[in-house]
Amino acid sequence: QVQLQESGPGLVKPSQTLSLTCTVSGGSISSGSYYWSWIRQPAGKGLEWIGRIYTSGSTNYNPSLKSRVTISVDTSKNQFSLKLSSVTAADTAVYYCARDILGEAFDIWGQGTMVTVSS
Amino acid sequence: DIQMTQSPSSLSASVGDRVTITCQASQDISNYLNWYQQKPGKAPKLLIYDASNLETGVPSRFSGSGSGTDFTFTISSLQPEDIATYYCQQYDNPITFGQGTRLEIK
Numbered sequence: 001q002v003q004l005q006e007s008g009p010g011l012v013k014p015s016q017t018l019s020l021t022c023t024v025s026g027g028s029i030s031s032g033s034y035y036w037s038w039i040r041q042p043a044g045k046g047l048e049w050i051g052r053i054y055t056s057g058s059t060n061y062n063p064s065l066k067s068r069v070t071i072s073v074d075t076s077k078n079q080f081s082l083k084l085s086s087v088t089a090a091d092t093a094v095y096y097c098a099r100d101i102l103g104e105a106f107d108i109w110g111q112g113t114m115v116t117v118s119s
Numbered sequence: 120d121i122q123m124t125q126s127p128s129s130l131s132a133s134v135g136d137r138v139t140i141t142c143q144a145s146q147d148i149s150n151y152l153n154w155y156q157q158k159p160g161k162a163p164k165l166l167i168y169d170a171s172n173l174e175t176g177v178p179s180r181f182s183g184s185g186s187g188t189d190f191t192f193t194i195s196s197l198q199p200e201d202i203a204t205y206y207c208q209q210y211d212n213p214i215t216f217g218q219g220t221r222l223e224i225k
Contacts, residue, residue, distance in 0.1 A: 046206065046216055046217070046218045046219050047163065047206060047208075047216040047219075048216070049213060049214040049215070049216070060212060060213075061213075062213045062214075063120070063213060064120075064213075096162055096163075098162075101168075103210060103212070104151070104153070104168070104169075104210045105153045105165055105168045105169075105208075105210065106153075106155075106163070106165060106208075107165050107174070109162035109163060109164075110162065111161075111162060112162055
């Protein structure tokens, strides 16, 4: 079955760029009508959708983060990635990658990775 | 953006109780509404999609209903393993989630 795994630095300095990768295993990232999304959750708080990418490369971003977010895909590696620039402490959160069914529901999630923004 | 308001924010119930959580959208979203369960330290799990459809493998004690702006999530008979936080999510772009309902055992 398809599994997702996030990876990347757990500590990022303020004003720098947060970079995370999600590796898809057990299936091809290019198969089926799926988008691939990033979602984050500050400690003790709710969920915030960051954005999504289709394997064609088309993207949709949350307007609240759009100016700072880039999501890309590497189908040869079965991975998609998140870059969030100019981070502040408010970007400290658990970051999840998820399979996104036609832009509607998230049916498979990674385990999440904690990213702390601190000097 | 569409705002999703869940109530209550927390709930305490006994094993075997019927539990109901509501989610209200700030505008009409038809049936574009999903429900998730999140246990501590874990990723959310999809339970209900398109307001009332049970995801494969999810126990039938979970159900959802509603359309337009008002939605309901129900656990017909609460089990100890249902202790979690539950989120609604609408998928009219941009996607937004409710603030969550923390469910505890009384």
